[in-house]
Amino acid sequence: MNRRTTLAGVTTAAVALTLAACAPTSGSPEPGTAAGEGCDGDAVALDVWSWRTEDVKTYEQIFDVFEQANPCITVSFQAHLNTEYDQILRTGLTGSDGPDIAQVRSYGLLQPLVEGGNLEPLEDLVPALGDFDDAMLDGARGREDGAVYGVPLASQTIQVYYNTAIFEENGLEEPETWDDFMAINDELLGADVTPLAVGARDGWFVPTVHDALTAAQYGGADFQQALRDGDTDFTDPAYVDSIQTLKDLQEYMPEDVTGVAYTDAQVLFTSEQAAMFAGGSYELAFFQEANPDLDLGVFQVPPPPGSALDHPVTAGYADGSWGLSATTEHPREAETLLNWLATPEFGQLVADELKQFSPVPGVEYSDPLQQEMWDLYQENPAPYLLLVDYRYGDPVGTDLMGEAGQKLFLGDVDAEAAAQIVQDGLSAWWTPGE
Amino acid sequence: MSGRRTAALPTPVALLFLLPAAALFGIFVLYPMATALTYSLFSWRGTAQEAFVGLDNFVALFTTEPYRSQLPRAFAHNALLFAGAMVVQNSVGLLLAYVLHRRERVRRLFQVLYTMPYLVSPLVVGYLWSLLLSPLFGPVNAVLRAVGLESVAQPWLGDPDTALWVVVLVTAWQWVGFPLLIYGAALGSLDPTMEEAAMLDGATSRQRFWHVTLPMLLPVIGTVSVLTFIFSMEAFPIPYALGGSNGSPAGATDVMSLLFYRTAFSSGASNAIGISSAVAIVLFVVIVGVSVLFTRWFRKVERGLT
Numbered sequence: 001m002n003r004r005t006t007l008a009g010v011t012t013a014a015v016a017l018t019l020a021a022c023a024p025t026s027g028s029p030e031p032g033t034a035a036g037e038g039c040d041g042d043a044v045a046l047d048v049w050s051w052r053t054e055d056v057k058t059y060e061q062i063f064d065v066f067e068q069a070n071p072c073i074t075v076s077f078q079a080h081l082n083t084e085y086d087q088i089l090r091t092g093l094t095g096s097d098g099p100d101i102a103q104v105r106s107y108g109l110l111q112p113l114v115e116g117g118n119l120e121p122l123e124d125l126v127p128a129l130g131d132f133d134d135a136m137l138d139g140a141r142g143r144e145d146g147a148v149y150g151v152p153l154a155s156q157t158i159q160v161y162y163n164t165a166i167f168e169e170n171g172l173e174e175p176e177t178w179d180d181f182m183a184i185n186d187e188l189l190g191a192d193v194t195p196l197a198v199g200a201r202d203g204w205f206v207p208t209v210h211d212a213l214t215a216a217q218y219g220g221a222d223f224q225q226a227l228r229d230g231d232t233d234f235t236d237p238a239y240v241d242s243i244q245t246l247k248d249l250q251e252y253m254p255e256d257v258t259g260v261a262y263t264d265a266q267v268l269f270t271s272e273q274a275a276m277f278a279g280g281s282y283e284l285a286f287f288q289e290a291n292p293d294l295d296l297g298v299f300q301v302p303p304p305p306g307s308a309l310d311h312p313v314t315a316g317y318a319d320g321s322w323g324l325s326a327t328t329e330h331p332r333e334a335e336t337l338l339n340w341l342a343t344p345e346f347g348q349l350v351a352d353e354l355k356q357f358s359p360v361p362g363v364e365y366s367d368p369l370q371q372e373m374w375d376l377y378q379e380n381p382a383p384y385l386l387l388v389d390y391r392y393g394d395p396v397g398t399d400l401m402g403e404a405g406q407k408l409f410l411g412d413v414d415a416e417a418a419a420q421i422v423q424d425g426l427s428a429w430w431t432p433g434e
Numbered sequence: 435m436s437g438r439r440t441a442a443l444p445t446p447v448a449l450l451f452l453l454p455a456a457a458l459f460g461i462f463v464l465y466p467m468a469t470a471l472t473y474s475l476f477s478w479r480g481t482a483q484e485a486f487v488g489l490d491n492f493v494a495l496f497t498t499e500p501y502r503s504q505l506p507r508a509f510a511h512n513a514l515l516f517a518g519a520m521v522v523q524n525s526v527g528l529l530l531a532y533v534l535h536r537r538e539r540v541r542r543l544f545q546v547l548y549t550m551p552y553l554v555s556p557l558v559v560g561y562l563w564s565l566l567l568s569p570l571f572g573p574v575n576a577v578l579r580a581v582g583l584e585s586v587a588q589p590w591l592g593d594p595d596t597a598l599w600v601v602v603l604v605t606a607w608q609w610v611g612f613p614l615l616i617y618g619a620a621l622g623s624l625d626p627t628m629e630e631a632a633m634l635d636g637a638t639s640r641q642r643f644w645h646v647t648l649p650m651l652l653p654v655i656g657t658v659s660v661l662t663f664i665f666s667m668e669a670f671p672i673p674y675a676l677g678g679s680n681g682s683p684a685g686a687t688d689v690m691s692l693l694f695y696r697t698a699f700s701s702g703a704s705n706a707i708g709i710s711s712a713v714a715i716v717l718f719v720v721i722v723g724v725s726v727l728f729t730r731w732f733r734k735v736e737r738g739l740t
Contacts, residue, residue, distance in 0.1 A: 118480075203680045204678075
């Protein structure tokens with residue numbers, strides 16, 4: 001081989017390599033079976049992105065329902081790893097290979113996309129949004145213009161699960177009053193059962209536990225409004241009291257709770273070594289799968305004497321919505337799909353197939369426990385405060401409560417100082433009343 | 435001796451072969467680095483680049499909360515990781531390499547054994563150790579209790595006083611094979627006649643190590659130290675697996691890369707890209723600056739010895 005052919009060969013190889021690196025992995029066939037069948041013209045393919053890699057099959061079945069009713073639109077559903085999704089989506093929406101419709105995060109984490117002009121406002125395109133619960137739409141609103149940028153996909157509620165078998169063995173019932181709740185804890189402790197399965201090593205779990213146990217004590221939605229109006233801040237005595245309650249309940253949690261991981265707490269509960277688990281509705285499917293013999297119940301923690309509210313509440317939040325890319329090449333088809341995503345038909349599929357709470361009005365749940373959680377939330381809703389209103393800057397409220405709660409459990413700070421950590425941290429970007 | 439005569443290929447051909455690697459390096463390393471630098475000089479609204487702000491993002495990094503207090507804390511933790519790695523990982527690596535030196539029959543076996551953990555993803559190693567150290571179900575505390583060392587059993591990852599040392603030890607457990615291999619190779623290439631001469635002069639084995647072998651290893655120790663510094667400054671997967679993105683408990687295992695990750699991808703701040711790019715640039719400048727200074731200083735020390 002002379003030098004010229006060597007050169008040519010190497011150049012060709014280099015070009016081929018570069019091209020290969022650029023090519024998208026499009027070798028696999030399109031998902032869904034009804035692709036374009038029964039359509040008179042050319043079917044339009046919509047790219048839909050999601051972070052639910054575990055739900056790909058279910059979503060494909062769900063979108064088959066849509067494709068049958070809309071033969072000229074095919075849905076290409078692609079899921080990316082949850083932990084990498086936000087980076088991938090940001091790149092996708094700013095480039096040319098992005099999705100037409102994508103699952104987007106809620107509240108603060110939605111804002112980078114809204115501010116970047118990557119999403120279209122939807123109120124005019126999807127009239128059914130007018131029927132949705134306002135608290136759920138808040139999760140999909142732009143911070144500055146208040147417009148809705150997503151069709152709410154799922155919502156989560158936070159409550160206390162309990163093991164009905166352990167309760168029965170110890171002659172216990174769902175608590176009606178705070179004294180009942182404390183008596184249950186004492187009884188279980190005496191019976192050598194860990195009353196509350198809590199793991200505080202994962203900071204994000206601490207504010208969830210705090211709101212599950214004490215949202216009614218600090219005032220739930222009333223306190224949220226007072227903060228929004230600028231009438232108080234996080235050093236409010238009611239909020240400090242609620243953190244003190246968390247500290248008081250530490251004796252009913254596993255020893256060395258800051259060393260216990262969230263997953264340890266899950267195992268503690270599903271292996272029936274602990275009787276109660278303060279956590280989100282997203283746990284239900286995992287609990288039932290990890291231990292199918294587990295008999296579960298749920299309750300709202302009654303507020304202690306002197307609480308801001310005289311009734312228990314369930315904290316909840318919007319967990320993701322469907323956003324429309326500002327650069328979609330198929331706006332008409334995407335609009336059709338978005339409107340379908342706001343129908344009770346889709347909402348019911350979310351409930352039945354994905355086992356999630358759908359914020360679409362009128363959806364019903366076949367799992368009685370799921371229905372009960374939803375009913376409890378509807379009766380006495382409260383915001384999951386630090387997630388709903390305090391993720392619009394850096395540091396985010398949930399991280400601050402995670403760190404403050406860990407220090408509280410370690411004995412490094414008292415309740416007042418823990419509340420001060422949250423307040424001081426948030427004051428970097430938030431002023432009460434703004 | 436001229437370089438031209440010893441080169442295996444004529445320069446144009448050599449350049450041609452270097453080109454693909456250089457192109458890939460340019461596209462995937464230099465270009466992102468340059469964009470990170472430009473990103474850090476602009477203000478951002480979400481994903482939209484706005485005005486040129488000069489060094490404002492850097493000023494904000496050093497003067498406003500939460501960065502003002504989190505940056506030095508994270509940096510101090512990186513420094514402790516480096517110190518810990520030098521003391522634990524590199525000295526143990528050197529000791530093991532020295533012990534295995536000239537023990538042909540067992541050397542291979544132990545080299546393979548000690549380097550095995552380094553074939554496993556550091557994230558997996560981190561999660562594995564967090565399971566082993568769990569105060570509820572972890573075998574580490576269970577074994578300690580079983581042998582009567584009840585008082586030593588700890589919530590290892592739940593106590594701010596022990597958590598960072600767990601990160602140091604787990605990192606050392608995974609990477610000890612790295613100094614072991616490099617020191618092993620360096621020991622193998624040393625001229626054995628020097629040590630023989632010292633032996634004939636009546637030097638004890640300890641004297642031979644400190645006064646003959648160690649000085650000859652100095653260039654390699656320098657290289658290993660610089661690489662350890664870079665790895666410690668960039669530490670991400672093991673701290674992330676052991677303490678999450680917030681460096682639990684209570685920020686005790688927070689490091690620079692976690693600060694960057696949090697700022698870039700989990701904060702709700704409008705200017706997240708600007709600030710996080712500034713964090714990345716500061717980290718890059720520290721790594722390059724210290725590495726260059728250290729290498730120079732080390733050259734000087736070496737020259738003083740010869």
